[in-house]
Amino acid sequence: MDAQTPSFFSAEPLLERRLGRGPFDAVPSVPGVYRFYDRNGNLLYVGKAKNLRTRLFSYKRAKPGQVSRKVSELIGQIRSFVYVETPTEKDALLLENRMIRGERPPYNHANKETETYYFVYLRPDNEGLEFRLAMRIHKETDPKYWHGCYKGHAPVRQALGCLLRLLWMAEYEITDPMHLPVKLNRNLTPMRFALPWNTSASPALTTGLPDLLELWIRGEDDELTDWLAVQIEAGRHLPPFQRLWLEYHLDQITGFYRKKLSRHHTLRNGRNRIAQDELDDLLVKA
Known part of the structure; x- marks a missing residue:
């Protein structure tokens, strides 16, 4: 001491x-x-x-x-x-x-704060992608598009913020993060966001992004990360800052897939979601 x-x-x-x-x-x-x-x-x-x-x-x-x-x-x-x-x-x-x-004893810290558990809503259609991040499933939505729950305020919001930025850049074929919507460049990931498809020529609709996104969020396949890298780079020579920015974002969503989504897929045991009061116990059993 x-x-x-x-x-x-x-x-x-x-x-x-x-x-x-x-x-x-x-x-x-x-x-x-x-x-x-x-x-x-x-x-x-x-x-x-x-x-x-x-x-x-x-x-x-x-x-x-x-x-x-x-x-x-x-x-x-x-x-x-x-x-x-x-x-x-x-x-x-x-x-x-x-x-x-x-x-919630005062001298315990781990597992006390239930507000650090998130559900994620990803609903693609012909118009675009609807994204929601919440601590409960919204009644007005279709339950089949909700995934989770995932534990950890910072890991969840950081990774999903990176995902939304890369999806926008891939869809609109931009490489400079300065051209992103203001809402996506804020420190905190938006709790709700609508990403409209590029009406002139949508990479998402022509290359099967909705299926890749579904497999990724379910923890069944990480091909989405490669798809994003290819769509954004596409043979371009990126300046050092943009390349480092892209690599950081790809690392964030790869780590989230490995540490959260893939593990969550094993814990679910065939179910769609895990309730907040179950997750800690399942992690201990794992």
């Missing part, structure tokens, strides 16, 4: 002195979930362990200078704990996820 980090409890193991040895001596060496409470009975933290006895003894024996600031603050407030045994470590992970989502 950094020399500047303050001590929040005395030089001796505080939890052993405060709670006594009895509660710790009874803890079994099995997988499970533990919960820490403050003096008022408020839940502070939920954790999982492959070995409950080993994990809780690490808190019992903790001294200043051996743990992080966050753990020091936590230990300074603990007045009691309980634990639940589970058959396996995976069961402990699943139970921990559910408890954190349901109760």
